[in-house]
Amino acid sequence: MTAAGITALTQVQAMAQAKQETHTDTYVYLILGALLFTLAVLFASIMIFESGERKPKKAAAAAATVETPILTDHEYDGIQELDNPAPAWFQFLFYITIAAAVVYMFVYHVSGRQNSSFDEYIQEMTVAQAQKDELIKTGALINENNATVLSDAADLEKGKEIFTANCLNCHAADGGGTVGPNLADDYWIHGGGIKNVFSTIKYGVPAKGMITWQNQLNPKQIQQVASYVLTFKGTKPAAPKAPEGTVWVDSTAAPKDTLKK
Numbered sequence: 001m002t003a004a005g006i007t008a009l010t011q012v013q014a015m016a017q018a019k020q021e022t023h024t025d026t027y028v029y030l031i032l033g034a035l036l037f038t039l040a041v042l043f044a045s046i047m048i049f050e051s052g053e054r055k056p057k058k059a060a061a062a063a064a065t066v067e068t069p070i071l072t073d074h075e076y077d078g079i080q081e082l083d084n085p086a087p088a089w090f091q092f093l094f095y096i097t098i099a100a101a102v103v104y105m106f107v108y109h110v111s112g113r114q115n116s117s118f119d120e121y122i123q124e125m126t127v128a129q130a131q132k133d134e135l136i137k138t139g140a141l142i143n144e145n146n147a148t149v150l151s152d153a154a155d156l157e158k159g160k161e162i163f164t165a166n167c168l169n170c171h172a173a174d175g176g177g178t179v180g181p182n183l184a185d186d187y188w189i190h191g192g193g194i195k196n197v198f199s200t201i202k203y204g205v206p207a208k209g210m211i212t213w214q215n216q217l218n219p220k221q222i223q224q225v226a227s228y229v230l231t232f233k234g235t236k237p238a239a240p241k242a243p244e245g246t247v248w249v250d251s252t253a254a255p256k257d258t259l260k261k
């Protein structure tokens with residue numbers, strides 16, 4: 001990661017974290033308040049309910065006559081409706097949910113004092129995007145499946161530096177090969193093309209003396225040196241080693257038209 005990248009990333013993260021912390025505080029108070037309020041109302045409701053319940057029991061004897069007045073005044077085909085509302089405590093809870101919905105709407109969607117889930121989504125995506133940008137910049141996301149040939153002079157120069165520092169002993173400066181095989185011919189033991197070459201360099205062939213380079217080179221560097229290796233193709237090394245492996249044919253290249261000559 002570049003120094004500037006790290007600062008940018010930590011800034012975004014710190015901002016998100018600071019917001020998160022003030023949020024957590026207000027959340028705790030909000031939830032605590034709501035909980036106490038609900039409990040208070042629940043107790044009050046239960047008390048009202050209990051006291052209301054006893055009365056009809058005492059007046060149970062008179063119940064038969066009491067029932068008539070609470071019939072509603074409509075009747076269809078002889079079917080009558082009894083006015084029988086839900087218990088007070090239950091209705092209270094119902095009204096609380098309505099009140100809570102109004103408060104919620106106001107706090108999260110009107111006042112803008114709290115982040116809605118949409119805001120939180122945007123925040124998290126911003127942080128994630130910053131992290132992803134940083135990873136792309138450092139090349140951490142490059143692997144043998146998505147590596148492409150770099151043609152930038154700067155990248156190839158870097159690739160040459162890496163090759164000169166690490167690979168000369170076994171592959172010779174011009175890629176002609178010494179301990180390791182010739183990298184300038186069309187023959188490849190482990191396949192040509194950027195993806196195969198990337199993979200061979202990354203994982204190496206430890207049994208045959210080719211080191212696993214992924215512990216010493218980051219993906220970007222492997223891509224640079226692999227691109228540099230591919231520039232040997234068609235050059236004439238001073239002391240080329242005899243071809244090893246088979247001729248590499250790029251299966252993604254357009255097929256040759258064998259009918260026309």
Ligand code: HEC
Binds near residue numbers: 169171191197205
């Ligand atoms: C200690 C010696 C040694 C060093 C250092 C070394 N290689 Fe190799 N390399 C080999 C050998 C040996 C092979 C052949 C492996 C085999 O026979 O399977 C090889 C194979 C390869 C191949 C595959 C060639 C093919 O025909 O498929 C590539 C690409 C390669 N090396 C690139 C590199 C790069 C890039 C570096 C430097 C970062 C490097 N090597 C450093 C010894 C070395």
